[in-house]
Amino acid sequence: MCESAHHMKKLRDNLIQKHTPLPIISLDPIVAEIDSYMKLDVVCVDVLEFRRSSGDQFYHLKRLAQIILGIPVTSTPSEEVFSTTGLILNAKRTALAPENVGKIQMIHDNYELL
Template sequence: MKTKISTDLEKRYNPNKDAFMLLNTSSYLDPRFHRLIHLDRDQQQEVRERVKSELMVIAEDCRGYEEDGEVAAMAKGTQEKTALGAMGDLFGNVYQGAESTDASGRPTVDIGNVLQQEMLIYESETPLPTDSDPLSWWKASGSKYSHIAQLARRYLSIPGSSVRAERVFSTAGIIVNKKRSALDPENVDRLVFLANNL
């Protein structure tokens, strides 16, 4: 029986399929299974690389939003400069040290190293017991792993089954029958919503 189940799972979740990577990325983001001991080293590294690449996209998106906010704040701040602020702008870099800065004078940060460090610290966490709630853990630890927490929210919010969606379709089939086939689509949406949320 175990062999049949194992064979069936290997067909469905073959390492060459997208579902395999999706499930293992979700496992990495679950603090109960984040060490990926069920995979060999090459597969573990492949999952980590995928997570890191997705984290880079999230970090770049966040950086873009911050820059937009900073541009607006700088535009507002230029109107409110004082003489002391102008002196600070003029001589501030002399006393800040030898940090590298970008064109706007902010210190540059290698986001790849930051994400790598965050992942290493996350991977060194002791796995949670299997009966614990990973979402509660992320709620408590989200500030410690800010980038990984954003990705975990995306993956761990995926429903585990399609039962709920199937029920919605069944409800719609009951509501729209031969006698009620002329219903307006907006009314159908409202009736389905009410039937599933009362």
């Protein structure tokens, strides 16, 4: 019985070793940057302060944050576009081509710059 148990344990260890994924060693700088960031043990409430203090250590993550955090959290800009388009397309202007509606919309939105 002891020899059978030893054989089963060895078989189990071989199976575990065979099916355990190897650590991913990547030469990709973005993956390395994310891995470096995930290993940080920093408690920082102010995101901007963390970005200033980390400098250019996390360049790709900084760019990603700029893109994501630049997205407006409200639908107000799109609602303004629909409202203005509703004013442009009235009963007398139903035959306007889409590109002309776009041009009128741009003039309306940028009128103060003229």
